[in-house]
Amino acid sequence: MPPRLTCYGGVGEIGGNKFLLEDKGVKVVLDFGTGFADGADYFDGNISPRTVNGAGDLFEFGLLPEIPGLYSERALQNTRLRYGEPEVDAIVLSHYHSDHTGRIAYTDPKIPVYCGETTSLIHEAYSDSKSSPLDGHEIRKFRTGERFRVGPMEFVPVHVDHSIPGAYGFVVRTSEGTLAYTGDFRFHGRAGKMTLDFIEAASKERPDVLLTEGTRVGQGDGKSGMSERAVLEEARRLVGGAKALVFSSFRGNDVDRVNTFFDACQSTGRRLVVSMKIAVILEKLAADRKLKVPRVGKDVDVYVKRKRTGGIEDSDYFKWEREFLSRGVTAADVRKGQKDYFLHLESWDFPELIDIKPDSGGTYIHSATEAYNEEGEKEEGVIKNWVRHVGFRYAQLHASGHAPEEEVFSLVDRVGAARVVPIHTEHPDAFAPKASRRERRVAVPAKGRPIVIGA
Numbered sequence: 001m002p003p004r005l006t007c008y009g010g011v012g013e014i015g016g017n018k019f020l021l022e023d024k025g026v027k028v029v030l031d032f033g034t035g036f037a038d039g040a041d042y043f044d045g046n047i048s049p050r051t052v053n054g055a056g057d058l059f060e061f062g063l064l065p066e067i068p069g070l071y072s073e074r075a076l077q078n079t080r081l082r083y084g085e086p087e088v089d090a091i092v093l094s095h096y097h098s099d100h101t102g103r104i105a106y107t108d109p110k111i112p113v114y115c116g117e118t119t120s121l122i123h124e125a126y127s128d129s130k131s132s133p134l135d136g137h138e139i140r141k142f143r144t145g146e147r148f149r150v151g152p153m154e155f156v157p158v159h160v161d162h163s164i165p166g167a168y169g170f171v172v173r174t175s176e177g178t179l180a181y182t183g184d185f186r187f188h189g190r191a192g193k194m195t196l197d198f199i200e201a202a203s204k205e206r207p208d209v210l211l212t213e214g215t216r217v218g219q220g221d222g223k224s225g226m227s228e229r230a231v232l233e234e235a236r237r238l239v240g241g242a243k244a245l246v247f248s249s250f251r252g253n254d255v256d257r258v259n260t261f262f263d264a265c266q267s268t269g270r271r272l273v274v275s276m277k278i279a280v281i282l283e284k285l286a287a288d289r290k291l292k293v294p295r296v297g298k299d300v301d302v303y304v305k306r307k308r309t310g311g312i313e314d315s316d317y318f319k320w321e322r323e324f325l326s327r328g329v330t331a332a333d334v335r336k337g338q339k340d341y342f343l344h345l346e347s348w349d350f351p352e353l354i355d356i357k358p359d360s361g362g363t364y365i366h367s368a369t370e371a372y373n374e375e376g377e378k379e380e381g382v383i384k385n386w387v388r389h390v391g392f393r394y395a396q397l398h399a400s401g402h403a404p405e406e407e408v409f410s411l412v413d414r415v416g417a418a419r420v421v422p423i424h425t426e427h428p429d430a431f432a433p434k435a436s437r438r439e440r441r442v443a444v445p446a447k448g449r450p451i452v453i454g455a
């Protein structure tokens with residue numbers, strides 16, 4: 001049987017990437033993530049799949065593919081799939097976002113996970129502070145410039161620019177043809193050049209199949225959207241002009257954004273205060289020789305939430321939290337030095353504002369994607385109510401983790417693969433406008449239907 005690729009997720013949806021590569025009986029799972037809308041017809045904020053039923057509640061609605069020899073004994077306990085020794089040889093991970101990693105938690109820990117060195121550090125940070133879907137698996141690390149083999153398949157990882165450090169695309173040489181997989185990418189982050197390295201490596205191989213993300217394809221946002229550089233300039237202006245406290249919610253594992261706000265603080269004389277969760281990630285990533293991250297305690301402070309009425313006692317905190325207590329910043333500290341701080345505050349921590357009691361006239365920076373559906377608008381409405389309640393101004397400031405449509409198409413054209421498989425997009429059809437040069441080459445995937453590589 002010729003080598004083949006089967007898409008089990010990321011088909012007509014953003015996120016949920018789950019691909020199976022098979023060559024001469026060897027099986028590799030390429031990303032195994034949670035879909036953003038997974039089971040939204042059956043599960044919502046009130047109804048969730050029961051973890052006690054392993055993969056059972058997800059199989060019920062076809063939210064996980066029933067691939068034999070992939071899942072853990074625990075995940076299969078109450079399902080019609082029988083547990084046996086692993087038939088999947090490896091899981092290869094592009095980057096540490098839940099829509100690429102989330103479902104690894106259900107797989108057999110006997111299957112090794114290949115990931116970038118930076119990804120393994122992020123995994124350790126999550127594992128130390130709570131849990132990680134990679135827990136229990138043997139981690140085999142790689143860096144750009146290295147390659148590894150799984151049976152007849154040779155994987156060449158090449159870094160790409162994305163909204164989390166340590167993101168990779170891959171060139172996979174199979175026994176009969178070559179596949180290139182972009183992972184998630186953009187060109188407008190702090191390391192946009194890395195995506196050009198991927199294009200160069202992939203185009204040299206003249207791949208038979210290019211598996212490419214297309215998050216922003218067909219969304220009609222054209223070239224709009226900011227670069228990380230533009231976010232920095234606007235952040236400098238906003239923070240520089242603020243007369244009181246500045247606070248912001250942003251994704252802490254987006255180290256580009258942490259650096260952007262850190263730089264904005266440096267040039268405006270403010271002190272960045274991050275949550276303990278971000279502090280753990282920054283401390284881990286300090287060990288990464290290729291990354292520049294602010295040092296916890298030296299460059300940035302850590303916010304300490306009160307866990308009970310009265311003072312702060314070591315015994316109220318988890319072990320991993322305790323090391324931050326002595327050098328932490330409390331609500332009272334922030335209140336005292338409102339004009340000196342830039343506080344990172346996740347929306348679920350907004351009640352901290354009740355303790356901080358900031359003077360009105362400050363600025364809130366919403367550093368995330370703008371709402372695009374009803375649920376998001378409702379959440380954004382609640383955030384705006386908090387901001388209004390404390391008398392702050394609301395500013396939207398964000399650079400997407402994904403390339404806009406025309407840059408995705410430019411990557412597709414430059415890689416020049418014989419066939420293009422659009423994934424991680426709600427508009428795979430938009431890749432192949434009728435009568436265009438690309439039309440003949442685009443193969444819109446169907447869930448569970450194999451695509452032959454080579455031949």
Ligand SMILES: [Zn+2]
Nearest residue numbers: 095097162184
């Ligand atoms: Zn991603």
